[in-house]
Amino acid sequence: MKNSSPEIVSIVVFNSIKENFQLEYENWQSRIGEKIKEFNGFIGISNKKLEGITNEYFTIFQFDTSYNLSKWQNSDILKEYLNELKQYSISESKVSQHDGLEIFFGKTETATQSTPFYKKVVLGVIAVYPLIIVVGKLYDWLNPWAEKIPFEIGLFFQVIVISALMTYPVMPTLAKILHKWLTN
Structure with a gap:
């Protein structure tokens, strides 16, 4: 059942890209950014290259509800794009999900406790x-x-x-x- 309460759900994806495949990856980011706009509840996408590192990127996808995010995550379109991503990636993407404003408070895998x-x-x-x-x-x-x-x-x-x-x-x-x- 669709969640009717307002929320923001963000997925942060870190990718390490093979040397000499940065342009292909950036093109991939642009194309997936256009496709995701077709999904209900899509709020925004932000692509960033980590400063000082030539092959490390992160992308933030935001949806209005967990339900709409789930529809995108289970779509055939995303599966096709993830298949293509394998050509450019050094390793599997690192993915984390954040609800609401949690994304702004710097939670990391090494953090032992959340921000008070x-x-x-x-x-x-x-x-x-x-x-x-x-x-x-x-x-x-x-x-x-x-x-x-x-x-x-x-x-x-x-x-x-x-x-x-x-x-x-x-x-x-x-x-x-x-x-x-x-x-x-």
């Missing part, structure tokens, strides 16, 4: 509070009809912008900057 709840709250406040102020003022400044639009509709558009900024770049950047504090 109060630190997650502090990080959220540090990220959300300035965004609410800045996006609200920008909305009022850019939208001369703000007084004529119902509050709920204006707030809805502001929440979309804030959520997008929270997902990337605000939370990943803050988590990176405050990593030592979050993990101590």
